[in-house]
Amino acid sequence: MKKKILIFLQSGVGGAERISVLIGKNLNPDVFDVCFCCVGKGENQIAKFIPTGYVVYRIPYSNPVLLILHFFTTIMRVQPDVIFSSVFNINTKLLLLSIFFPSKKFVIRSDNNVEVFSSKQKMLIKFLYKKARTIVAQTQEMKDGLVALGKINEQKIIVLPNPVDEKEINRKLQNAISPYSNHSSIIFVATGRFARAKGFDILVPAFAKVQKDVTNAELYIVGKNDGTATEYFVTIKSMIESLSLSSKIHCVGFQENPYPYIKYADCFVLSSRYEGLPNVLLEAMYLKRPVAAAKCIPIISRLVKDGENGFTAETEDVDSLAEAMKKAVLLKNIQNNYKSATTSDFEKIML
Known part of the structure; x- marks a missing residue:
């Protein structure tokens, strides 16, 4: 039976949103059943980047309490095996709900280094991020910051550099x-x-x-x-x-x-x-x-x-x-030396 993956993302077109779509659409369709939930008011811009054939749910912007309720009802409706998100404001709200879904795997991707977060945001990271099954850090420094701040078990934080959507x-x-x-x-x-x-x-x-x-x-x-x-x-x-x-x-x-x-x-x-x-x-x-x-x-x-x-x-x-x-500007063409994470890297953390 396929693993059902529910990916929460904001409806704008930022880097975290595009990476979330890239990860989801590249997961093996023979192994994973992927759907997306876009959160935010106004035009759902990120939906234009989601290929046809994927189920896309929509949650309009609301106050934080109602948003958490919307997240809860969406999870109940979809019944995913894995819940994934890449944005702090969504990560924390989903992790608040993790207590109600002990059999589901919550995977979050950190969208920034801890030093840029406010004191309140750092408190939420310390309290909530350890509730995730797996945390994806984009760099080693990002992982080190999360471990130091949240006293999070190093084993649950995996460093995966962002993939580039070459296709x-x-x-x-x-x-x-x-x-x-x-x-x-x-x-x-x-x-x-x-x-x-x-x-x-x-x-x-x-x-x-x-x-x-x-x-x-x-x-x-x-x-x-x-x-x-x-x-x-x-x-x-x-x-x-x-x-x-x-x-x-x-x-x-x-x-x-x-x-x-x-x-x-x-x-x-x-x-x-x-x-x-x-x-x-x-x-x-x-x-x-x-x-x-x-x-x-x-x-x-x-x-x-x-x-x-x-x-x-x-x-x-x-x-x-x-x-x-x-x-x-004097260099003209250059050689690309960046080595990104692979699709199989992300598939491993979803299994």
């Missing part, structure tokens, strides 16, 4: 053309929702310094800039205007297919203050784009080798990022 990237690039109209420009690209964590307020002045030396440089920022992202987006737009760079920096909003922007750019830039394990960086490396990356987490220095596939910069340092951008 989906290749499919979306099959008939792609460059989205850049000015072919004589040097193109820098950054992707991610407009949030302080992404460091676009560092990227914009760094680009201003780059543009003084590389006068034909342009910067494209691809990512959600409305809704909850609006306030930060307005701040960044004001910064762009104050630096007289409106004709050089282009905010193109959320794109269902961001890969042409990465593939046809001369350099990918990661300006984040913090990340779990940045999928966009891994995708840029897969597409053999030189990268300029802030060392916001330790693994960045292991992924990006200065002078080989890009250059690193100090976190929240405008001058350092500008120097990395100017040097990285």
Whole structure:
């Protein structure tokens, strides 16, 4: 009999959501019966990334107590063998319910390093994460942080680097053309929702310094800039205007297919203050784009080798990022050295 897997994920299109879909759709259909439950108000954007043929449940946003009740009724309805989630706010609520489902396997994936969580969130991690059967950490540092904070048994935390959805990237690039109209420009690209964590307020002045030396440089920022992202987006737009760079920096909003922007750019830039394990960086490396990356987490220095596939910069340092951008763009095509977790790695933890 197949193992029934119920994957809870938010309805937006963040890195954790896309990884959850990638894990689910790659599980062997002869062994696993996978369904998804999307949580959130507004448009169910992540549903567009779920292939046809999968059952998709929907829970609209509500207050935390009602949300927990919705989770309980969904689990009762589906009766899965394994319950999986990748986002802190969903992880904690599901683990609260684990006491009611002792025969079911709760597998969670940590979406960030513990130091970025608030004091309240850290308390929830200490109390609840040990209730999971298995915890997936994206890096060794993430595992070490969870063990130290929550006194969690090391044996239940497995380090699995994020997989890259090579098939989906290749499919979306099959008939792609460059989205850049000015072919004589040097193109820098950054992707991610407009949030302080992404460091676009560092990227914009760094680009201003780059543009003084590389006068034909342009910067494209691809990512959600409305809704909850609006306030930060307005701040960044004001910064762009104050630096007289409106004709050089282009905010193109959320794109269902961001890969042409990465593939046809001369350099990918990661300006984040913090990340779990940045999928966009891994995708840029897969597409053999030189990268300029802030060392916001330790693994960045292991992924990006200065002078080989890009250059690193100090976190929240405008001058350092500008120097990395100017040097990285000279590298042209690079070799991808990233080794991701495999489908079989994730299948083992679901069995």
